[in-house]
Structures are given as C-alpha cells and as structure tokens.
Amino acid sequence: MIDRGQTLLVGAIALAVLFVSLALVLNTAIYGSTIASQGSEDVTGGQTIALQSAVERDVGFLIEQAIEERPGSYDTTGDDQQEFVEDNVSKLDERYTQYYAENDRIVSIETTSPGDFERGGLIEHGTGTFAETDVTGTHVRNFRMNVTDVSGTFTIRFEEGGDFWDVNVSPAASGGVEVQLDPPGPTTRSCTTSETEPWINVTSATLDGDHCNALDFFEQMDGDYDVTFLDRSNIEGSYSLVANGSVTTDASETDVIYAVDVTLNERSTRVDYENTIRVAPGELR
Amino acid sequence: MIADRRGVSTPVSYTLTLSIALVLVSGLLIGGTTLVGDQRDRTMQSQLSTIGEGVAGSFETADRLAASGKGDPGEVNLTRDLPRDIMGTGYAINVQSDSSLRILSASLDVRVSVRMDIESDVRVGAQEPGGRVVIWHNTTASPNKLEIDDA
Numbered sequence: 001m002i003d004r005g006q007t008l009l010v011g012a013i014a015l016a017v018l019f020v021s022l023a024l025v026l027n028t029a030i031y032g033s034t035i036a037s038q039g040s041e042d043v044t045g046g047q048t049i050a051l052q053s054a055v056e057r058d059v060g061f062l063i064e065q066a067i068e069e070r071p072g073s074y075d076t077t078g079d080d081q082q083e084f085v086e087d088n089v090s091k092l093d094e095r096y097t098q099y100y101a102e103n104d105r106i107v108s109i110e111t112t113s114p115g116d117f118e119r120g121g122l123i124e125h126g127t128g129t130f131a132e133t134d135v136t137g138t139h140v141r142n143f144r145m146n147v148t149d150v151s152g153t154f155t156i157r158f159e160e161g162g163d164f165w166d167v168n169v170s171p172a173a174s175g176g177v178e179v180q181l182d183p184p185g186p187t188t189r190s191c192t193t194s195e196t197e198p199w200i201n202v203t204s205a206t207l208d209g210d211h212c213n214a215l216d217f218f219e220q221m222d223g224d225y226d227v228t229f230l231d232r233s234n235i236e237g238s239y240s241l242v243a244n245g246s247v248t249t250d251a252s253e254t255d256v257i258y259a260v261d262v263t264l265n266e267r268s269t270r271v272d273y274e275n276t277i278r279v280a281p282g283e284l285r
Numbered sequence: 286m287i288a289d290r291r292g293v294s295t296p297v298s299y300t301l302t303l304s305i306a307l308v309l310v311s312g313l314l315i316g317g318t319t320l321v322g323d324q325r326d327r328t329m330q331s332q333l334s335t336i337g338e339g340v341a342g343s344f345e346t347a348d349r350l351a352a353s354g355k356g357d358p359g360e361v362n363l364t365r366d367l368p369r370d371i372m373g374t375g376y377a378i379n380v381q382s383d384s385s386l387r388i389l390s391a392s393l394d395v396r397v398s399v400r401m402d403i404e405s406d407v408r409v410g411a412q413e414p415g416g417r418v419v420i421w422h423n424t425t426a427s428p429n430k431l432e433i434d435d436a
Contacts, residue, residue, distance in 0.1 A: 020317035275359030
C-alpha cells in the first residue's frame with residue numbers, strides 16, 4: 001500500500017519541478033530579440049565615410065587630369081584647368097545622384113570656380129644637377145624624384161616653426177641609395193635600396209616602390225613649412241612637386257590647381273550630412 | 286494480538302516526510318528563482334551593451350564626419366532606431382562628461398558603461414529613452430557639441 005506521506009512528497013516535488021520549469025520556459029530572457037542583428041543594418045555612418053573617400057579619390061583624379069590635359073592654363077579665361085574640374089565635377093555629381101538614388105540616398109557634390117580652387121606651383125626639373133628650389137610657407141603634394149647619380153649627401157630640409165626635418169639622400173654602402181631622416185628628436189631612421197637609379201616618392205613615403213618609414217613624417221608637421229634643397233651639387237636626376245606656398249626656383253614652374261573644395265551633401269532616412277571637403281591629391285597633412 | 290508499536294511512529298513519520306518535502310521544494314524554488322533572476326540580468330546586460338556599442342559607434346562616426354570637413358564643421362545628423370524596451374523594461378541613455386555612455390535599465394537596476402573615442406565635446410547628462418534617436422553635431426553651441434535627442 002502506498003503511504004500517504006510518500007504520495008504527498010512526490011506530489012509536492014512534482015509541483016515544484018513544474019513551477020520551476022514553467023518559470024524557465026516563460027522567462028522572457030529567452031525570448032529577448034537579438035538586438036545585434038538589428039544594429040547591423042545601421043552602417044549608414046560608415047557608408048557616408050566611404051562616400052567621402054570616393055569623392056576625394058574621384059575629384060583628386062580629375063585634378064590630376066586637368067593639369068595633364070591643360071598644362072600651363074590654371075585660370076586663363078575659358079578652357080582652363082578650373083573649368084575642366086568644374087565641368088567634370090558636375091558630370092560626376094549626376095553619376096553619384098543616379099547611383100545612390102537606387103539605394104534611397106540623395107547625394108550631391110559641387111564645386112565653384114574660382115572661389116573653391118587653390119593655386120599651386122608645379123615645379124619640374126627634368127635632368128642633371130638638381131636646380132635651386134626654395135618654397136616658404138607651404139604644403140607640398142606629389143613630391144617625387146628620380147635619382148640618376150648621387151655622389152655625396154643631398155638634403156631636403158623641411159622647416160616648421162624652428163624644427164628641422166632633414167631628408168638626406170646619399171650613396172649606400174652596398175652601392176645603391178640610402179634615404180635617412182634626421183628629425184627634431186634624437187632618433188634618426190633610414191631605408192636603403194640596392195637600385196642605383198631609384199624613384200623616391202617623398203609624400204607617399206616610398207623608395208623604389210617599397211614603403212620607406214624614413215619618409216613617414218609629414219603628418220607630424222601641423223602647419224605650413226618651408227622646403228629647401230641643400231648641397232644640390234651632390235645629386236643628379238629629375239624631380240617634381242606641387243607647392244602652394246611662395247616659390248623660388250631655377251627649375252620650371254607653372255601654375256596648377258593645388259587643391260579644390262568640394263561641398264558634399266547626403267540625405268537619406270538615416271543620415272543628413274553636409275560638409276566641405278578639401279581635395280589635394282597626394283598631400284599628407 | 287501481536288504487540289504492534291508501529292502506530293506510534295506514524296505521525297512522527299508524517300511530520301518527517303512533510304518537513305523533508307518542504308525543505309526540498311523550498312530549495313528547488315529558491316534555486317530556480319535565483320537562476321531565472323541571474324539569467325534575466327545577464328541577458329539585460331548583454332542587450333544594453335549591444336545598444337550602447339551601437340550608439341557609441343554612431344557618435345564616433347558623427348565625430349569623424351564633422352571633423353573631416355574644411356573650416357566650419359558641416360551638418361551631421363545620424364538617425365538610429367533603437368528598441369523601445371528590453372525584455373519588457375524601458376531603458377535610458379545617459380551621456381557622461383568623460384565622453385562615455387551609461388545605459389540604465391528602468392527596473393532591473395542593470396547598468397552598462399561604454400567608452401567612446403571622440404574628439405568633439407558632448408552634451409552631458411542627456412537622458413534619452415529608447416526609440417528613434419538622432420545623433421547630431423550642434424554647431425550653434427559653443428564649443429560645438431555632439432548631442433543625442435529624440436528624432
């Protein structure tokens with residue numbers, strides 16, 4: 001015969017287990033929606049940043065093209081570099097509007113000459129011993145050189161507020177070329193190539209196509225700086241740079257576009273954005 | 286009749302049985318309640334943290350967009366849809382002076398803190414209940430601030 005006490009015990013435990021199970025099953029924590037997946041739809045801020053990068057890249061390309069297709073005519077009336085960029089930015093604007101409209105975003109870009117354009121000087125030296133070059137109160141972009149012969153140490157001095165950043169180009173012990181940075185601080189750094197006629201891209205910080213950390217210092221200069229060539233007799237080759245400061249040089253100098261201000265506008269259900277961005281291809285600030 | 290002493294212990298055995306049952310059942314219920322409570326807290330914390338990270342991400346994006354322009358910072362408004370409540374409980378977003386966000390649950394006393402990596406100033410102490418919010422760059426304030434408001 002089953003004891004009544006035992007029946008009571010089993011019944012009570014069964015009830016308790018039932019209550020606890022119900023509590024677990026009905027616990028709203030289990031049914032909480034997954035918020036992370038909802039959040040991932042909101043990458044619109046990131047898309048705006050991507051749009052900004054695209055505009056900088058596209059307009060930068062237009063600036064380079066304008067300089068190449070209309071050399072020497074920065075702001076002659078009609079048919080000049082500014083008109084080239086302005087017209088093509090309008091066409092680019094139509095393309096952007098069409099493309100982004102498919103994603104429910106209204107995008108527009110515009111630039112107006114001459115107010116949005118900044119003049120620069122394109123300094124070019126084709127061959128032989130480097131010409132005297134002095135630029136004050138400037139930023140530079142697209143500073144490239146091709147060294148054909150270096151017999152001693154040639155220095156490009158960047159001076160900002162009394163601090164000197166010396167880029168020294170000299171023959172390397174191995175027979176190639178060495179680039180060394182002598183910054184305001186105590187630590188110098190250098191990179192070397194075995195190539196005897198290397199290309200040095202000062203603003204992109206590459207030596208013969210490879211990254212050179214000795215040239216990675218532009219972002220440490222905050223404001224305008226001066227650029228001077230020292231001991232030019234030690235080096236031969238070609239170079240070119242675009243500067244927006246006051247230029248004194250024996251090399252050839254032509255007026256070109258240095259930078260363009262582009263007003264970028266984006267509207268969507270999630271983002272309202274309007275800003276003016278400065279496009280200066282090949283410049284590091 | 287055979288001597289039978291067993292009848293005396295029946296109430297005693299009933300009492301013992303019931304006491305044991307009571308203890309076991311109480312233990313089970315207490316343990317179960319604690320388990321469920323902990324689970325709710327953990328889930329709440331994780332959900333609030335996800336929301337906080339999302340809002341912080343929007344702040345950082347707005348900061349970057351505002352700073353990227355030339356001259357005067359332009360107009361930046363980012364809209365986010367946040368859930369109105371978490372597990373049936375409301376919550377609020379509080380902007381702190383050290384550029385961090387504190388997300389507070391209304392009833393369960395769960396709070397989460399999220400750091401933001403931004404350069405702009407923020408409007409401190411804004412407490413926004415969940416829902417559709419807009420994170421925007423206020424250029425009329427001096428200095429310019431990032432703010433969060435109802436959309």
